[in-house]
Amino acid sequence: MSAQNPEPGLVEGPHDPEHNPAASYALEPEYVAELTSQILSTSGTVAQGLSPINGQPLGAIPQSSIEDVEEAFVRARKAQEAWARTSLDHRAEVLLRFHDLVLEHRDEIMDIAVWESAKARRDAYMEVYHVALTARYYARTIHRHLDTERRPGVVPGATRIDVNRVPKGVVGIISPWNYPFTMAMSDGLPALAAGNAVVAKADSQTMLTSLIGVKLLREAGFPEDLWIPVAGPGSKVGTAIIERANYVCFTGSTATGKRVAAGCAERLISCSLELGGKNPILVLKDANIERAAEGAVRATFSNAGQLCVSTERMLVADEVYDRFVGRFVARTEAMTLGAGQDWAIDMGSLISQDQLDTVQAHVADAVAKGATVLTGGKHRPDIAPYFFEPTILEGVTEDMDVCGKETFGPLISLYRFHDETEAIAKANEGNYGLNASIWTRDAKRGRAIAREIKAGTVNVNEAYAATFASLDAPMGGMRESGVGRRQGAEGIHRYTEVQSVGTQRVYPITAPGFVSNELFAKGMAITAKLMKGIGKA
Known part of the structure; x- marks a missing residue:
């Protein structure tokens, strides 16, 4: 949608489009009323919805x-x-x-x-x-x-x-x-x-x-x-x-x-x-650097990092660390930032002051304790009230909040590793276990490592979409990242009760009147052995 050609349901609003073309349009009250009429509400109270793009009211929610x-x-x-x-x-x-x-x-x-x-x-x-x-x-x-x-x-x-x-x-x-x-x-x-x-x-x-x-x-x-x-x-x-x-x-x-x-x-x-999650990405020494850097940008900054399966910890093999980080930073800095309906925008804004406060606090704490900001690190109210730049940190240590706490924003911490055993151990640190990403030219090796990662989904040479978009693949978390699974058979079976119906024909499962209980029991034992012999369960 362009500012010159609004979609149905949008009307011109009072906001100056100079900094944000999308800010010049608001939602039609009639359209909002049609949607909100579906809410079951007799309380007479409403809550005002506001757009995080510009603070503009979107409509009253019963x-x-x-x-x-x-x-x-x-x-x-x-x-x-x-x-x-x-x-x-x-x-x-x-x-x-x-x-x-x-x-x-x-x-x-x-x-x-x-x-x-x-x-x-x-x-x-x-x-x-x-x-x-x-x-x-x-x-x-x-x-x-x-x-x-x-x-x-x-x-x-x-x-x-x-x-x-x-x-x-x-x-x-x-x-x-x-x-x-x-x-x-x-x-x-x-x-x-x-x-x-x-x-x-x-x-x-x-x-x-x-x-x-x-x-x-x-x-x-x-x-x-x-x-x-x-x-x-x-x-x-x-x-x-x-x-x-x-x-x-x-x-x-x-x-x-x-x-x-x-x-x-x-x-x-x-x-x-x-x-929640504190999802890791592992870049092995044989990874395709360019593909891994592109995937890392999506893994980290899609939806401004406000994605349950997005990456917040990046473990990179020492042999490729410098080359990879250079490409990752370059790709991050090439992103188109914005808030609005433009298809060209690569990363939008955080949704609220609470999310912004968390990201700012994690960055400030890390920098104060010695971490280095390789790119980003700043609040950008010129783009949107809660916009924060895509940010890459280096030198993060265990005493920093960002090391173990979930940020849920456009923030990633980089760590070197020297062998894969060390990387797997680092990936499994903490109490979460939602998603992980592994980058390697040896897909078979990547799948073998995946079995050692304590996460409900692991993507090899992809950020998260390989599992998330494959609807037959169950998705969910281990440990404190959750219980149960969405998608696949598991995603529908969770909403059902399993009912077994037994129909007995010919004769009941009990001793006939002309056979003693003792003899019937011996017969059952003989039958069990015969069934085992022919491979029956």
Whole structure:
């Protein structure tokens, strides 16, 4: 979108476009009202959404009360009972219609995502693409994941076992601001495919982006009450969801994730949690330097580092350290920085003052304790209020906050290593284990090293997209980076209960009336040995 040719849903605003062309446009009040009307809210209170691009108001977001959350679950349970009786083919058909609508409305989705999060438009498009891929994947594989499966019975020919995947009921989804479209939608699509309903609370900072997804779900043919959005602070609305859901899917910080897990444990319900990370990238001595430098820029600075799987620690073999760092710094300094809808922008802004404060504090602490800034290191309010330059640190030591604490911003620390055993040990330091990246010309060796890395996803010669964009590949964290997995069979099976149905034919599994229990037991032992002999489980 150019400043001279605004997209539908945008109107001219009062802001001077001299420093930021996108700042001259605002959202149409009618458009915001249409989106926010989907929120279940009777409280009469609103929260004002502001764009981190320029501080401009985006619209009033109605806030949900505890009673609204309760009503959402009442409606969702009723809708879910009917939806669970629909055929898998029908669900797949609606998912594919949603896939098409997402792609058709990609400009609208990107516009709002950029306005609400200040991310680069190229990063916003990745959200559109990922949601469309997710819808198509579960539509095409729904029978593979959910069809009743036959299993061997205890008495071949006489015992039939069917394993069903039945829906949990109503799933509560609490999603973050950093990827406001894909995190709001992608976890819920397999829940719908599995026969569940969803009550969703997106982050308050990016509520409008998530509501576009809800609007398209309904246009695709999903029943209105099958996905109900609520809005409000996590401490209130999020807690109310945890207290009522049959399953909870949460993406956010480790500290909050632990509280979510405790709430679910109290009710003996399951949950999946994708939490924090301090993700490492390993550049081995045989790496293609140019490819590794390009990949490192994406691994570190995509979405201004506000990506759960982005890199914050870079371990580089001593033999190639100087050459690699030179290329990495050069590529970083060549990035186009900005805040707005321009496709040419490589890195957008941080979303809030809180994120900016964290990045600034980590850089200041590291420099004060002896680290060197190779490039970046400055707040750039001339670009956007919370913009911070892509920053590379050298000489980071364990006493610095940036060494072990998650930054979640455009900041990377460099470390030399002398052998691969040392690098693996360094990569596994700390309590996190979400993603890792390994760069080497020997892909087989890279995959062998990956098995030693304590991370839920490891990408060889790629930053994170090889696993993230492969929808059949499960994704999630080890250790304090979370529990459970999204994507693949694991991503839909988490929303189901496994039910075994046994049908016994011919005669029951007990001693006939004319055989003593002792003789029956001996016969069972003989049968067990025979079965072992012919290789039966």
